[in-house]
Amino acid sequence: MSQLSVQDIKIEDYNYPLPDERIARHPLAERDKCKLLVRDSHGNISEHLFADIAALLPSDSILVYNNTRVINARMRFRKGDGGALIEIFCLEPVSPVDYAVNFASTRECSWLCFVGNSKRWKQGVLTQKVTVGEIEITLTAERTGREGNASVVRFSWDDDNVTFSDVIGAVGEIPIPPYLNRSTEESDSTDYQTVYSHIDGSVAAPTAGLHFTPEVLDRVSQRGIPRRELTLHVGAGTFQPVKSDSIGEHEMHSEFIAVERNLIAELADTSRQVIAVGTTSVRTLESLYHIGCLMYQGKWTGEVPQWYPYSEDHPRLSAAEALHCIVDALDRDGLSTLVGDTRIIIAPGYEFKIVKGIITNFHQPQSTLLLLVSAFVGGNWRDMYDFALERDFRFLSYGDASLLLP
Incomplete structure (x- = not known):
């Protein structure tokens, strides 16, 4: 889809009724006991427990999550x-x-x-x-x-x-999302952090990761599925609604990303399916592809522009070619980590290059996060959200989760 076509997408088409009582104000007492919606590669939807996610991941997966930590x-x-x-x-x-x-x-x-x-x-x-x-x-x-x-x-x-x-x-104090409509509580200092967070910098949590426990992560490893980390510091813009009629008038916020050279090299050569934990990991992984393309063109200045993925002069390299461009550049400069910023917007019409599966929560109506989910499932997001609403799933940051497979 061309840049102009994507920019013409009407945000009202991504609205749905979200009753206030479906917004989870607090997490469950046990992180991994939340519901899990699974959408398989054929579009079939089923309900599970998040605690069982290790068994539901493809055996040839590699799990990538965001290690950022929310600051006070x-x-x-x-x-x-x-x-x-x-x-x-x-x-x-x-x-x-x-x-x-x-x-x-x-x-x-x-x-x-x-x-x-x-x-x-x-x-x-x-x-x-x-x-x-x-x-x-x-x-x-x-x-x-x-x-x-x-x-x-x-x-x-x-x-x-x-x-x-x-x-x-x-x-x-921890800045919990405004849509929770309550003050920060002492428990949020723990509840609003993933168990693997250790790089300070976010002002909002990568909430899909909140469901993981050390035991769930161990079960993932026991299945022979590698676990890898990257960093995207989540900005306050993640809560910014799309106020314009069409998404072309919406300005994406810039967010800091850091990815180790060895992970980029591994992703370039792996035959495994990359499963991203959360939309922040998706945006980081897909940004890597476009950074490689920008480097190939000699246009990398430190930030992925919002509409670059849809531009006519995009070189459309393979994922491996783009990632090797980054590895080569880091090796030339003697660097072990790629650091940059991204403004990428992922909306229907986007072609995913790195990510083959997503673990994510249920997002606000008319949000850029819902646009991303729609892009990944070929526009069939309503079936999933109707399923979740009919079966009393809990929504937003402290709510239930979904596993979306290719």
């Missing part, structure tokens, strides 16, 4: 003594721009942030006392610039022994 991205300050409450929501690092270096910063760092109650904080510095372990610090926040509807905020504190990771761990 939401901070609250009081303006003056008893003044207005100002909420600062950290989106992505500005200085230092590298996530790991920023989290290790002492004394100061800057982030791109959303500011709640922004009209009450037009100028000046916000200050609060924070206890980090046994150390009391003074934390300040100052707006130093704007980027669209977000602000650049410089954070500073007065102790060289305290990192920014320590700061947000002490003063911040």
Whole structure:
């Protein structure tokens, strides 16, 4: 499908009635006891338990999941003594721009942030006392610039022994999705993290992975199915609805990705079916293909443009050719990890190059995530969602899961 045809897709065609009571406000007590909808390669739909997913995966699979960890991205300050409450929501690092270096910063760092109650904080510095372990610090926040509807905020504190990771761990809170319509609870600090998360940076969880337990992962390995990791730091844009009539007017958010050279080389040569855990893993894996094509054309500048997959000048390499372009470039530069950003939008008409199966939750109406699911199942998403609604599946981040096979 051409770029213009994809851009003409009407988002109203991806609406469905989602009763409020079907939105899971909390996860089940046992992660892997949720329902699992399975759609097989013939389009047949059946109901299972997620705990049994290892037995349901193709024997020639390779499972790839996102190891990102949700940070305590939401901070609250009081303006003056008893003044207005100002909420600062950290989106992505500005200085230092590298996530790991920023989290290790002492004394100061800057982030791109959303500011709640922004009209009450037009100028000046916000200050609060924070206890980090046994150390009391003074934390300040100052707006130093704007980027669209977000602000650049410089954070500073007065102790060289305290990192920014320590700061947000002490003063911040886990930013649960707005559609849960509740405040963050202590249990979310554990519930809203996957068991394999270990790379700090996301402001939202890759929620398909929330259902995995160490025991389920062990059963996957016992079947001889390799497990591999990559990183995409999920941005707040994942909750951004498509407000335009057609998706061509919707701007995708940019997200940071990092994939090790050895995994890219393995994917280039494997005969196994790549099963992606969650839409973030899908977007990362498919972005790899397009990064390789951009490198082949000499056009790689560090970010996959939103509409590049549908462009007329796309070289349409094979998956192996594109991935080997990346491996060759990393080897020439002596790098062990590919780092970049992606704005890729996957919508009906997209041709999947890497991913052969998806584990994912049930998504909001009229969302880009639902567009991705529709693209993968050839437009037959309504049958799945009707099945799930009729059988009391739970929806959205803390809800039930699906396994979509080629």
